[in-house]
Amino acid sequence: MSLLIVRLVVFVLLFWAGFRIWQFWQAKQQLPGDKYSSQTKGDSEMMVRCEKCKVHLPKGSAIKAGEQYFCCPEHQAFFKKE
Ligand SMILES: [Zn+2]
Structure with missing residues (x-):
């Protein structure tokens, strides 16, 4: 029974860690895009x-x-002729 609880806890921890990694990856993916859009906006x-x-x-x-x-x-060519 205790082994089942340990397995359950490990499973939950792995799921939580995976979720955190996914969140971190999402944030990392968004950062260069924001930087790029602000540069193009400028x-x-x-x-x-x-x-x-x-x-x-x-x-x-x-x-x-x-x-x-x-x-x-x-217009560049026209201006050169003038
Ligand atoms: Zn023009």
Whole structure:
């Protein structure tokens, strides 16, 4: 009978340990994602202006040419010709 209780306690402990490991793994999985989303959020908040059409767009999706930014390759090429 006592052996059954020991087995039960061991089973519960293993289950609890597994649950804690799963929780730890879940928290670990979420951390890099949060860090990444905050980084991309910071990039998207940085707004630049297209030198051709004066449209404001996120720095991440803008085309950089020296100190100037463009919304598309066409405007970058157009600005170079001017
Ligand atoms: Zn433009």
